[in-house]
Structures are given as C-alpha cells and as structure tokens.
Amino acid sequence: MQDEPTPVELTKSVADFLRSDIAPLIEGHQAFKLRVAINILDLVTRQLTREEGSDASEVERLRALLGVDGSVADLNRVLADRITRGEVDLATSGLAEHLWQTTMDKLAVDQPNYASYKRELGRD
Amino acid sequence: MIEAELFRSAQRWCHGATGVTGAAKLSGGASQETWRFDITHPDGPIGAILRRSPKGYGAAPTRAAGLAAEAQLMQLAYEAGVPSPRVMHVLTPDENLGIGFIMQRVEGETIARKILRDDEYAAARPHLARQIGGVLAGLHKLPQDKLPELRRRSATEEISEFERDYRSLNWPKPVFELALRWLRDHDPGPSSETTLVHGDFRNGNLIIGADGVRAVLDWELAHLGDPMEDLGWVCVNSWRFGEIDKPVGGFGSREELFAGYEAAGRKCDPSRVKFWEVMGTLRWGIMCGGMMQRFREGPDHSMERAMIGRRASETEIDLLRLLAPRGS
Structure with missing residues (x-):
C-alpha cells in the first residue's frame, strides 16, 4: 500500500497551483496551452476518482449482457465484435441501457460541461 | 523573410504594389499554413491571405482536393455569387513560396x-x-x-x-x-x-x-x-x-x-x-x-x-x- 496524499490529492494540488498562481502571470498562446494543461490535470483527477467504480459496474453489466467473463477491455472487444456480427443490437434487452450508462460515465470524466451530457444528466 | 517573397510575387499580379507589411501566420500544421498580410498600394492597403503548403510538403493527404483545386473552387464560387474570397493569385514554383494561392482577405469572425x-x-x-x-x-x-x-x-x-x-x-x-x-x-x-x-x-x-x-x-x-x-x-x-x-x-x-x-x-x-x-x-x-x-x-x-x-x-x-x- 502506498502512502498518502493520494494521487487525486497530489494532482489537484498541482492543478490548483497552476490555476491560481501561474495562470494570472501568462498571456497569449502560452496562456491557452496552460489552460489545456490544467484541463488535462482536472480530467486525470476526475478519472482517478471515478474509474474504479464505473469500471466495476461496467464489467458487471457486460458479464450479464454477454454471458462471459474478462477484463473491462476484453469484454468491450467481445461486445464490439457481437455488434459487428449482428448478434447484438438495440433490440437486445439491456444493450441500450448499458451503452447509455457507459457513455454517461465517460462524459463525467472527459467533458462534464458538454451540453448533450448536461441535458441527459437531467433525465437520470 | 516571407514579406520579401510575397512582395516579389505581388509585383507580378497587383499593379502598383509598393510593398508588403504585417505578415503573420494565423494557423499552421506540418503540411499547410495560413498567413495574413497587407499589400501597400497608392489606393490604400489591400488585405490578403496566403494559403500554402511550404516547400517540401507537396503531397496532400488522400482525402484532400489539393490547394490548386481549392483555389479554383473558391474562384468559381466567387464568380457564381456564393460568398467566397476572390482568388488573386495561384503560386508558381519560381516564387519560392511553396504550393498554394493568395486570396482577398474578408473581414469578419470565424470563431x-x-x-x-x-x-x-x-x-x-x-x-x-x-x-x-x-x-x-x-x-x-x-x-x-x-x-x-x-x-x-x-x-x-x-x-x-x-x-x-x-x-x-x-x-x-x-x-x-x-x-x-x-x-x-x-x-x-x-x-x-x-x-x-x-x-x-x-x-x-x-x-x-x-x-x-x-x-x-x-x-x-x-x-x-x-x-x-x-x-x-x-x-x-x-x-x-x-x-x-x-x-x-x-x-x-x-x-x-x-x-x-x-x-x-x-x-x-x-x-x-x-x-x-x-x-x-x-x-x-x-x-x-x-x-x-x-x-x-x-x-x-x-x-x-x-x-x-x-x-x-x-x-x-x-x-x-x-x-x-x-x-x-
């Protein structure tokens, strides 16, 4: 077991430093690049916070849907293959719900401000 | 300096041009660049845009029509009344500016x-x-x-x-x-x-x-x-x-x-x-x-x-x- 602070806490501290202490000092293209850098650190923080839980429930859904076991990457490959071959489609019970949940979990990490995501979040 | 090359080019097709100023790169990947510049002219400055593949980058990606085709299409569109910049010049190899074209700069917003x-x-x-x-x-x-x-x-x-x-x-x-x-x-x-x-x-x-x-x-x-x-x-x-x-x-x-x-x-x-x-x-x-x-x-x-x-x-x-x- 590794010591603390946790990766989330460490990453957040760097992002906060760049945001409050460095960003006000920089202009132009470098300021744009710094914003991208801060966005990356924020994304990493969100992923470190959420990935374990969302992957576990994704694996659980995929096992139920496909009837096989494996890692989250393996099972996604199996699902992709079955959709390609036409063995699974939107008429398959549970597929639409699974894809929606998985996609919402990805947007929560990648782009929580994306307008489509915020609209769909309002439906949950 | 790109301004010197642009001025040499402009003298050929822009009658009365006396100089080129304010050249600045607007965007650029490895294979394609867009520059803005002004042609100095007795009737007032002429805003222009250069779109080019720099020397050594001739090959276009497979889906792209190529800069020569792009220039031709923009000019056709302009002539047909479709909003489009007027193409002023298509680059020739001896101008040392790469492959591409120069068009009139249209003021406005793209963001x-x-x-x-x-x-x-x-x-x-x-x-x-x-x-x-x-x-x-x-x-x-x-x-x-x-x-x-x-x-x-x-x-x-x-x-x-x-x-x-x-x-x-x-x-x-x-x-x-x-x-x-x-x-x-x-x-x-x-x-x-x-x-x-x-x-x-x-x-x-x-x-x-x-x-x-x-x-x-x-x-x-x-x-x-x-x-x-x-x-x-x-x-x-x-x-x-x-x-x-x-x-x-x-x-x-x-x-x-x-x-x-x-x-x-x-x-x-x-x-x-x-x-x-x-x-x-x-x-x-x-x-x-x-x-x-x-x-x-x-x-x-x-x-x-x-x-x-x-x-x-x-x-x-x-x-x-x-x-x-x-x-x-």
Missing part, C-alpha cells in the same frame, strides 16, 4: 463561440440557418463542367472508408460499431443527382459579419457526391457549440435550412440529411481517434491533440441521442 454569443452578431443569428440553406444551394449549383478533378464518393463507399479508418485505430467502441451497423442498414444508395459537395461546411469554417455569411472557407475536402451530405454535416452536434436545440450550427432549425435551400430552387431529402448527420457524427468521432493515434505515434506530441482524443466520447453520446434516444 464559432463568438459568433454564437457576441452582441455584434445578434441581429444576424436568427437569419443564418436560412441563409446557409441558400448558400449551400448556390454551391451545389456550381457548373460541373468547370470543376477541377475531384474524388467521387457514394454513401456506401464512405461507410467502408470510415470503417477501415476506425478498424485501423484498434480502438473497440461498441457505440461506433452500432453506428456503423445503423449506417449500413440505412444506406440510402446512390443519390438521384451528384453535385459538388463542400465536405466541411460548418460553423467554424464560415466568415460571419453583422450582415450574415460573408465567406465559405476550407474547401480542401471538396468532392463529388450526394448534396445532402453538406446539409447533414452542418447539423452535426459538435458544430452547435452548446446550442444543442438549434441543429444548424447553433443558429436555427432544420426547417429554416431546408426553406432557404428550396427557396433557391433545390430539393431537400430530410431522411438523407439525417443519414449524413449520423455519418458526420461518427466521422468526427473517428477523427478524434486519429488525433489520439497521431499524438501517440507521430511527431505532434501536443497536449491539444491528446485532449481531442478525449472528445470522441462527445460523439458517442450524440450518436446515442440520434440512434437510441431516451424518453423526453
């Missing part, structure tokens, strides 16, 4: 978020969806016997090409697989007519002023195909920049787009438009994957490219909203 939010464009915004319909109709009516050599693609060929691009990424995405299935199942077949297709007509590639559309830019993906492709692409959610209830670039409704298109004497096929909107959403998603791959393997190891890879999930939610919408 989509500014066009959608700034007060300056508030009066123009409600009319843009309909106006875009008219502009696209004009573009699709350009005389085919005057067009440069362009690639020709049917819907079926496009699906296969995107599938190949996607599989080459080795990036299994169940939502993309579902979209590919849907596209195959809904392939509308050959269109009743083949026209010039701009290929990247969207909010972000238009110069907008307080009076509306002033110029259509970025013709590099022009080809021959189904005209409904352009109407579908302009509706892809990625180009609405948050205004998700206004499908046409965040400006207005499909009905306004279609009305503008039909008022200019052309017919719309809404089901084909929907097909191309799904195709376009997937296309941008696969392009995001390509960015990720270039970030990993290529010379452009930039943070921006890395983050575009993380935008593929935006197209996944948009595909689900199109193909498996949840109750409202």
